[in-house]
Amino acid sequence: MPEAVNPERNPENPILIIGGGPAGLEAAKGIAELGYKAVIVEKANVLGGTPILSSYAALTPDFRSAEDAMGEMIAAVQRPEVDIHLGSQVTAVSGQAGAFDLTVTSAVDGPTQVQAGAAIIATGFQHFDPGRETQQYGYYEHDDVITLVDLERMLKAEQVVRPSNGEPPKRLCFIQCVGSRDRQIGNEYCSKVCCGVAAKESIEVRKLLPDCKVFIFYIDMRMYGYWENEIYWPSQEKYKVNYVKGIATEIVKKGDHLIVRGEDTTMGRPMEVPMDIVVLSVGMEPSEGTKQMAAMFGAEVNKYKFIETVGGALNTVQTSVEGVLACGAATGPADIEDSISSASAAAMKAIAVVRKTAMGVS
Ligand SMILES: Cc1cc2nc3c(=O)[nH]c(=O)nc-3n(C[C@H](O)[C@H](O)[C@H](O)COP(=O)(O)OP(=O)(O)OC[C@H]3O[C@@H](n4cnc5c(N)ncnc54)[C@H](O)[C@@H]3O)c2cc1C
Ligand code: SF4
Known part of the structure; x- marks a missing residue:
């Protein structure tokens, strides 16, 4: 017999993704492709992350235009399962894995309440x-x-x-x-x-x-x-x-x-x-947003203030807080390819959190 769904930990709860750079975009795409809902909260008024915000020209290793590559990633999240808040930040969080209550504050429209089953921090880096x-x-x-x-x-x-x-x-x-x-x-x-x-x-x-x-x-x-x-x-x-x-x-x-x-x-x-x-x-240092979001969720950081992942080599996206994953350059220096790979892992683990907590499975 299937287990009863805990209504407070609804599998319909979306997965919150903070940061709309390469990592955040890939996580959102993966979640949507598996039929779950994602909410992207991006501080800037555009998606695409540092490659767009810092006007990168061509990317390593194949000299593909950064605008073109990021354009493809942005197009992939324009779908009904993905809710996008630009010019916005998470300003308060409470609750736990399966049922986080968040305040998302937009510079234009003010605060909105969002419920999420899991959170992915993809707030990236800044240049030294x-x-x-x-x-x-x-x-x-x-x-x-x-x-x-x-x-x-x-x-x-x-x-x-x-x-x-x-x-x-x-x-x-x-x-x-x-x-x-x-x-x-x-x-x-x-x-x-x-x-x-x-x-x-x-x-x-x-x-x-x-x-x-x-x-x-x-x-x-x-x-x-x-x-x-x-x-x-x-x-x-x-x-x-x-x-x-x-x-x-x-x-x-x-x-x-x-x-x-x-x-x-x-x-x-x-x-x-x-x-x-x-x-x-x-080189790369953690962005202010990475430091702020780690503090807001109570996630541990390493001595350089990148988000600490606690699973060693076998789990590169789990933070010290249950239900909160991190990926991309928020966890340390990474190129786009690695940021995207870790984003897919974070998406999969975030879905597992939403499903398990809703079913009451630990
Ligand atoms: C000089 C330089 C050149 C590079 N060129 C290449 C290259 O050619 N090829 C390559 O593979 N890699 C390159 N990289 C690395 C590449 O930029 C990173 O791998 C990639 O940007 C990491 O993606 P990300 O999504 O993790 O972070 P980011 O791209 O940094 O995106 C993070 C996003 O989070 C948002 N954010 C931050 N704080 C908050 C907050 N509090 N709330 C909401 N949103 C927030 C930011 O606005 C941003 O949009 C380069 C790096 C450097 C230093
Ligand atoms: S990749 Fe490593 S070795 Fe090369 S410039 Fe950057 S920090 Fe130095």
């Missing part, structure tokens, strides 16, 4: 601010010191120029691991994507400006899986990007140019090289 704590690289001091994200915007506009004078650069370099793998600032982790993104952008710069010499200063290059063959080797062999194993310690202005000072660690000697543009390969 290269002026934080140390001003070693002069990001806020020198116009021609930019970040990977600034270069993405230039590449999207197909106009890579020196911000100081509007002229195309003749020499451009990337400095890897800015804000990551740095014990001094407490971010010991690798941000996973920035080596691949720098290699991708180096190819795009060489395609757009064939006369521009491009250098990448690295501690060691860490490519994500197949990105090794897809972008790293082509950037060296086909596009003649110069990889220099070295540590840049300082950037100073000399006349019209920037001088990158540091140490060439292969040759074991000091280096001092003139550049027109220096691109800082900034």
Whole structure:
């Protein structure tokens, strides 16, 4: 005989998804495809997450337009099972797995009450601010010191120029691991994507400006899986990007140019090289929204303030709170492919929570 349904823990309760980036969109799509209801609460006025909000141009590894890829994901959640609240945030939560009561507050329409059987936190990351704590690289001091994200915007506009004078650069370099793998600032982790993104952008710069010499200063290059063959080797062999194993310690202005000072660690000697543009390969930190939602749901965070998942390698989406899952870059550095994979896992486990709690199964 089927078990009685607890009316307070209704299997018809939707699954709340906080964040409408790649991870949140994939979770919503998966839930809807399995016939359940999802509610997306997105702080921004558009869906698509950081690739859209930060105007990424082309994505690794296949150079697909970010707008096109995110457009496909956004189109997939335009269906009756998915209720979308843009420009909105979760401002209060009570209840438990199977029956959460939430206040969703919209900047335009004010508060609405929402019931949810489970919640998925997909609030993502923010780019490391290269002026934080140390001003070693002069990001806020020198116009021609930019970040990977600034270069993405230039590449999207197909106009890579020196911000100081509007002229195309003749020499451009990337400095890897800015804000990551740095014990001094407490971010010991690798941000996973920035080596691949720098290699991708180096190819795009060489395609757009064939006369521009491009250098990448690295501690060691860490490519994500197949990105090794897809972008790293082509950037060296086909596009003649110069990889220099070295540590840049300082950037100073000399006349019209920037001088990158540091140490060439292969040759074991000091280096001092003139550049027109220096691109800082900034890594990933948890977004403010990730920190806020972890606090609101009482979910544990790790020492970097990414959401802690408590199942180890065998369950990468369970938070310390029953009925609350997390996925994508809210749980740590991840590329889009990994964010989407963890989002599918979170969707499946959230459905299991809704079904089990409604049936009274533990
Ligand atoms: C410089 C750089 C370039 C990159 N380029 C690539 C690339 O080419 N290819 C690739 O695979 N990966 C790339 N990545 C990684 C990629 O951006 C992430 O994998 C991806 O964005 C993670 O998706 P997400 O949905 O977890 O988070 P996000 O994309 O950060 O989305 C989170 C969403 O949550 C919303 N949000 C935050 N707080 C709240 C809140 N309190 N309430 C409601 N909504 C909230 C945000 O507005 C946002 O829409 C790059 C990363 C960096 C640093
Ligand atoms: S991906 Fe590369 S640049 Fe980014 S932190 Fe890791 S090693 Fe450094």
